[in-house]
Amino acid sequence: MIRKINNLLFKSLAYLAASTTVIILLIILGIIAYEAVPSLHLDFLLSSEVEVKGFGGAIGNAIVGTIILSTLSPLVATPFAIGTAVYMKKYIKKGKLAQSFSFLIDVLSGTPSIVLGIFGLVVLVYILKPITGGFSLISGVIALAILILPVMERSTETAIDTVPHELEEASYALGANKWETIKYVTLPYSLNGILTGLVLSIGRAAEESAVVVLTAGYSQFYPELKMAANDKLLFGIKFYPFQDLVAALPITVYHGFEFPNMVDRSESFAAAFVLIAIVMLINATARLIVWRRRIG
Amino acid sequence: MAEHTSEKTARFVFLLLTLSTAFVAFYFIGYIFYTAYPIFVNQGLVNFITGTKWSYSQGIYGIRIFIIGTLIITALSLIISLPVSIFTAIFLSEYASPKIASLVRPFVELLVGIPSVVYGILGLYVFGNILRDYIIPFFSSNFGYIFLFRSLSDGSGIGVLLASIVLAIMIMPTITTISEDSIRSVAREHREASYSLGATQWETIRYVVLPAAFNGITAAIVLGIMRAMGETMAVVMLLGNTPIIPGSLFDTGYAMTSKILNDIGNYVSMDEPKSALFGIAAVLFAIEIVFVGISRKLGGKL
Numbered sequence: 001m002i003r004k005i006n007n008l009l010f011k012s013l014a015y016l017a018a019s020t021t022v023i024i025l026l027i028i029l030g031i032i033a034y035e036a037v038p039s040l041h042l043d044f045l046l047s048s049e050v051e052v053k054g055f056g057g058a059i060g061n062a063i064v065g066t067i068i069l070s071t072l073s074p075l076v077a078t079p080f081a082i083g084t085a086v087y088m089k090k091y092i093k094k095g096k097l098a099q100s101f102s103f104l105i106d107v108l109s110g111t112p113s114i115v116l117g118i119f120g121l122v123v124l125v126y127i128l129k130p131i132t133g134g135f136s137l138i139s140g141v142i143a144l145a146i147l148i149l150p151v152m153e154r155s156t157e158t159a160i161d162t163v164p165h166e167l168e169e170a171s172y173a174l175g176a177n178k179w180e181t182i183k184y185v186t187l188p189y190s191l192n193g194i195l196t197g198l199v200l201s202i203g204r205a206a207e208e209s210a211v212v213v214l215t216a217g218y219s220q221f222y223p224e225l226k227m228a229a230n231d232k233l234l235f236g237i238k239f240y241p242f243q244d245l246v247a248a249l250p251i252t253v254y255h256g257f258e259f260p261n262m263v264d265r266s267e268s269f270a271a272a273f274v275l276i277a278i279v280m281l282i283n284a285t286a287r288l289i290v291w292r293r294r295i296g
Numbered sequence: 297m298a299e300h301t302s303e304k305t306a307r308f309v310f311l312l313l314t315l316s317t318a319f320v321a322f323y324f325i326g327y328i329f330y331t332a333y334p335i336f337v338n339q340g341l342v343n344f345i346t347g348t349k350w351s352y353s354q355g356i357y358g359i360r361i362f363i364i365g366t367l368i369i370t371a372l373s374l375i376i377s378l379p380v381s382i383f384t385a386i387f388l389s390e391y392a393s394p395k396i397a398s399l400v401r402p403f404v405e406l407l408v409g410i411p412s413v414v415y416g417i418l419g420l421y422v423f424g425n426i427l428r429d430y431i432i433p434f435f436s437s438n439f440g441y442i443f444l445f446r447s448l449s450d451g452s453g454i455g456v457l458l459a460s461i462v463l464a465i466m467i468m469p470t471i472t473t474i475s476e477d478s479i480r481s482v483a484r485e486h487r488e489a490s491y492s493l494g495a496t497q498w499e500t501i502r503y504v505v506l507p508a509a510f511n512g513i514t515a516a517i518v519l520g521i522m523r524a525m526g527e528t529m530a531v532v533m534l535l536g537n538t539p540i541i542p543g544s545l546f547d548t549g550y551a552m553t554s555k556i557l558n559d560i561g562n563y564v565s566m567d568e569p570k571s572a573l574f575g576i577a578a579v580l581f582a583i584e585i586v587f588v589g590i591s592r593k594l595g596g597k598l
Contacts, residue, residue: 003496003499004496006496006498006499007496007497007498007499009498010498010501010502011391011497011498013383014383014384014386014387014390014391015387015391016383017379017380017381017382017383017384017386017387018383018384018387018388018392018400020380020384021380021381021384021400021403021404021407021468021472022400022403024407024465024468025403025404025406025407026403028407028410028418028465029406031418031422032414032418035421035422079313080313080316080317080320081317082313083309083310083312083313083314083317084313084314084317086310087310087311087313087314088314090310091307091310091311092314101314101318103588103589103592104318104321104322104325105317105321106588106591106592107321107325107584107585107588108321108324108325110519110522110526110584110587110588111324111526111581111584112522112525112526112527112528112553112577112580112581112584113526113528114526114528114553114556114557114577114580115328115526115556115577115580115581116324117528117557117560118556118560118564118573118574118577119324119327119328121560121564122327122331122564122570123327126564126565146320146324149317149320153317177303178303178306178307179302179303179305179306179307180303182306183306203409206411207409207411207412208411209411209412209413209528209529210528210529210553210557214557214560214561250411250413250529251413253411253413253414253416253417254413254416254529254533256417256420257416257417257420257532257533265421268417268421269417269421272411272413272414272417272418275411275413275414276409276410276411276414279409279410279411280406280409283405283406283408283409287402
């Protein structure tokens with residue numbers, strides 16, 4: 001009897017826990033949407049912050065900044081991530097060295113973002129200022145690329161693991177060398193997994209705040225494409241937007257905390273709403289890629 | 297012959313990319329400890345870790361308050377999230393039909409997609425008010441004689457409990473998904489053997505499935521701890537940032553990550569303060585490296 005009661009009790013606990021998880025998410029999304037709606041209009045989304053009074057009154061600049069940061073940083077990280085994963089899986093000799101290197105990647109991928117943030121602040125923003133332009137798009141992109149590199153490297157390794165050995169052996173049997181096998185068999189076969197990792201790291205870059213605030217700074221203007229003389233930088237020229245400050249949505253949201261009297265509560269939530277929408281859209285894309293792989 | 301060259305080139309390019317990655321990783325990790333080293337020598341490593349005073353003007357740097365702040369919110373968030381995440385994982389892998397599981401799982405994954413600043417303002421504007429208006433008055437007036445429930449803060453709702461609840465929500469999906477994977481990977485034969493001995497479903501889970509998945513679940517918890525300790529934005533917004541050791545659940549405190557974030561902007565160009573702030577980062581990093589080692593060991597990779 002007690003055994004039956006226990007059985008039922010813990011089953012209900014499991015159901016309860018799962019419903020709690022679902023309800024928490026629904027409540028969170030509900031609150032954010034509810035608070036955001038009054039501020040969500042086209043002007044808010046499409047104007048840059050400088051065009052309206054005060055702080056956080058429009059987020060066009062931050063949306064553009066987030067999109068640029070989160071597409072450029074995976075672009076920078078991709079060759080290193082894929083190259084490292086291929087070398088780790090196909091070339092390196094198994095042993096102490098390979099194991100320590102894999103440990104190093106794990107350490108890098110578990111790095112608290114604030115630690116990477118202050119590294120970026122000192123090295124990219126201050127020491128390399130003549131090249132990066134200080135707080136700038138370049139600094140932000142490089143720091144974010146370091147943040148997502150291990151994530152992409154791991155997902156690429158996992159994707160390469162799914163390639164059936166028979167396929168690669170067949171390729172060798174046909175007289176292909178290692179590089180040809182990698183190019184024509186391994187990478188195409190694991191493409192979906194690599195793409196999923198790429199898309200997920202775009203999402204990771206879009207939602208990051210500690211690293212971005214310490215490397216990219218913030219700007220109330222839209223990024224613009226131009227050149228201007230600046231004798232502090234290399235060649236005496238400042239290249240916009242790369243060496244210029246850039247805004248990002250997480251920082252706009254953070255301003256609601258930093259300057260509570262200047263940023264309207266609803267506008268903070270509206271920025272948060274747009275940020276979540278962007279991140280979820282990106283993650284949904286990753287899901288779609290996995291789903292197509294299962295079908296195809 | 298041409299093929300031979302391309303083979304060599306490919307190997308060379310892959311090696312070069314790998315070495316670049318290794319260089320960045322070593323340079324980054326090395327730079328943190330290199331910059332922190334002067335403060336360890338200057339203050340003494342033990343004094344730095346156990347000291348209670350942090351003063352730029354006097355040149356005394358002790359981070360005990362920040363370490364304790366981080367440890368308290370990490371432990372509390374783990375206590376809050378553990379039952380929910382483990383039971384959700386059990387639900388997804390043991391009780392739910394495949395259809396229901398694939399319906400619930402996206403919700404767990406969507407929780408991962410909520411950025412930490414968003415959790416921050418949610419805590420600040422919504423959960424904080426609920427704590428301030430209902431929870432804190434209730435507990436401090438009815439159970440105020442227990443030290444945990446003393447009302448010590450300024451009554452804004454911000455403090456240890458708020459930060460821990462929000463952190464708990466943040467680490468829940470991490471623990472749930474990884475635990476689910478390891479519970480799911482327990483062989484079906486184990487379960488069937490247990491049933492055939494007359495065990496109920498719960499007894500099977502409790503005595504067969506969970507012990508078999510023990511390593512994976514522990515690894516999931518370790519990753520959750522790492523996420524909680526390294527979290528910056530939500531904690532800086534919700535813990536109150538007062539340099540004291542919290543005296544109750546409703547008191548404010550200061551975490552390691554928050555101290556770095558709040559001060560680095562003002563002190564980045566001064567050597568000693570910069571080294572001290574990098575010292576906090578180095579301690580945090582060292583703890584993280586130990587945890588990575590533990591989770592790899594549990595995963596059988598080391």
